[in-house]
Amino acid sequence: MEDFGYPSRPGYPQYAIYQPILDRFLLTSGNLDKIFLVSDLLANRYHTLVVELNSAKNYHPNLIDNSCCENWTCQGVLDLIKPSSFRHPLDISYIASSSIVDYPIQEEKSWAEFLYRWVYRIDDISRKCVHNLDQQIFISSMFDLPGSELVEYIDTINQIKKSSLRILFFANNQEQADQNIKSFFEQCKNTIPWWNDV
Numbered sequence: 001m002e003d004f005g006y007p008s009r010p011g012y013p014q015y016a017i018y019q020p021i022l023d024r025f026l027l028t029s030g031n032l033d034k035i036f037l038v039s040d041l042l043a044n045r046y047h048t049l050v051v052e053l054n055s056a057k058n059y060h061p062n063l064i065d066n067s068c069c070e071n072w073t074c075q076g077v078l079d080l081i082k083p084s085s086f087r088h089p090l091d092i093s094y095i096a097s098s099s100i101v102d103y104p105i106q107e108e109k110s111w112a113e114f115l116y117r118w119v120y121r122i123d124d125i126s127r128k129c130v131h132n133l134d135q136q137i138f139i140s141s142m143f144d145l146p147g148s149e150l151v152e153y154i155d156t157i158n159q160i161k162k163s164s165l166r167i168l169f170f171a172n173n174q175e176q177a178d179q180n181i182k183s184f185f186e187q188c189k190n191t192i193p194w195w196n197d198v
Contacts, residue, residue: 010061014053015089017112018074021046024105025069026112028053036087038115044169055091064095070109073098114174118181122164129157160188
């Protein structure tokens with residue numbers, strides 16, 4: 001999965017995770033749900049804000065992406081009081097470049113990108129499992145085959161997704177988190193019959 005952080009289509013919104021203490025953007029994306037999920041996972045380390053980049057007066061497409069977002073900051077977060085739990089990104093007044101890039105921001109950006117890759121992978125695996133499940137349920141209902149156990153797999157898929165995200169939330173080392181999730185996925189192969197297909 002390679003996401004450079006551009007909006008999915010011209011004219012669509014572009015979002016970013018802003019880290020107020022470092023005063024930098026860590027990640028950009030056109031996918032609001034995934035950007036909020038990564039922001040939630042980062043909450044174990046520090047507070048972040050999800051902002052809508054195209055609310056800035058000086059925004060134009062392709063101004064900022066994941067290859068350079070750590071070189072940018074925002075000026076004038078218009079509504080810091082609105083809690084993130086409402087799942088609405090905050091508006092900003094301006095996007096400003098910043099020439100000072102130090103080690104902590106690179107480390108934190110790398111962590112945010114790591115989380116983003118895994119969020120996409122976990123979601124992709126879940127969707128493929130549910131797609132396979134939907135096919136099985138359809139076939140079993142069409143031909144009156146027993147298929148009640150198939151519906152139970154939806155709960156199992158959701159539990160696998162939650163457990164994977166829990167590993168990411170409590171992790172503090174990319175290599176260890178990577179190993180933990182991969183070994184957890186290996187254990188899941190016996191849980192769902194078509195897990196090997198994904």
